[in-house]
Amino acid sequence: MTTITLYSGPLSMFGAKVQIALQEKGIAFDLQMVPFDMKTLYEPKHPAVLRINPKRQVPVLIHGDLELYDSTQIFEYLEDLKPEAPLWPREIAARARARRLEHESDEVYFPPVIRLMGLQQIPDDPSAVTARAACAAYYARIEGLLADGRPWLNGADYTYADIAFFMAQIFGDRMGAPIDAGFAPLLAAWRSRMTGRAAVRAVAGAMARWLLTQHRPLPGFMMDLLDRAA
Ligand SMILES: N[C@@H](CCC(=O)N[C@@H](CS)C(=O)NCC(=O)O)C(=O)O
DSSP: OOOEEEEEOTTOHHHHHHHHHHHHHTOOEEEEEOOOBTTTBTOSOOHHHHHHOTTOOSOEEEETTEEEESHHHHHHHHHHHOTTSOSSOSSHHHHHHHHHHHHHIIIIIHHHHHHHHTTTTOTTSHHHHHHHHHHHHHHHHHHHHHTTOOSBTTBSSOOHHHHHHHHHHHHHHHTTOOOOTTTOHHHHHHHHHHHTSHHHHHHHHHHHHHHHHTTOOOOHHHHTTTTTOO
16 A cells, blocks of 8 residues: 555644544554644644645645545545444444534534633633633533443444544643543543553553653643553
8 A cells, every 4th residue: 555644743633633543443654743842833834734735734644646634534534445444333323423523522622622722821711711611511511422331422333533532632631621530430431441542542642752841741641641652
């Protein structure tokens, strides 16, 4: 198979989604980390990112003459590329529900987390309080889904929805909206199942190590990823 090249960043949660999915599917890839630091962020942008993605963001994936961007679009390609290691359920309605959950993780849960990124110095600001409340409401909703005993967000099958929400909640925790195991024990147990997966440990563990090099605090559950991280 022609080599797949993935452009991501050391703190890119959307890039990490794709890395985890590639590893779960057992698809070999060449990982290219674009320049990133805590002060200048993604500037200057990597030339491949500028050329391929009009939104100027990672992740970008190149496979032969195919060039893709956006983590969710890339998920769809990976599923078509290697359907025998499914990360969407087979049944149509279950698949649609999983896609909805994956979308909501990126587009409903994550926007308040992004708002918190600009409010770290003023945690009592009303917009920070509102953003944290939105995160808590989302956790409560997912806790409700897990109440029927399902192991994964969409049911019996581990899907892209689990990957997306796992990565997003890392940033929720880092930005001051952590999952409270007292209020959401099923969600906390789901997260432990996630960190038990080799692909998740490898990718999130590498991100944890990078955060330490930047002298940034780690969410408690990420400390456990350091020992066996690839
Ligand atoms: N919807 C996109 C979001 C991609 C995204 O926000 N990428 C961030 C890094 S995680 C980025 O490149 N930010 C730099 C910028 O927006 O200038 C996806 O799912 O891939």
